[in-house]
Amino acid sequence: MVTLQPMNIVQAAAYLVLSKVLRKFPDLKVVLSESGIGWIPYFLPGIVMNPMVNRYKTKDDRWLQLLFLQPDKIWADFCRHIGPPHIATDERFVPAANLAANAAETVA
Secondary structure, three states: OOOOOHHHHHHHHHHHHHOOHHHHOOOOOOOOOOOOOOOHHHHHHHHOOOOOEEEEEOOOOOEEEEEOOOHHHHHHHHHHHHOOHHHHHOOOOOOHHHHHHOHHHHOO
């Protein structure tokens, strides 16, 4: 167990997301916890490397926040539930490296 101060948690999260650690160790489980998570909305837009880590405004002016760090595992199921289902197998978005490279096409 490692205990960090809030800004150190941001730095640790950035390191994990931007490094190849999660790709190299896909079964690695990481938990970052803080009682006040108000920094997350400000942190995420700066690290968006794929559309599965982002905030989206809904038609009814609400917000949906996604934080899927292993999109290859859930992409097809996500597309079936949220839509459009036909992009679940689109080679522009599968595997996750293609999804990141074509992120602009997936974000409306």
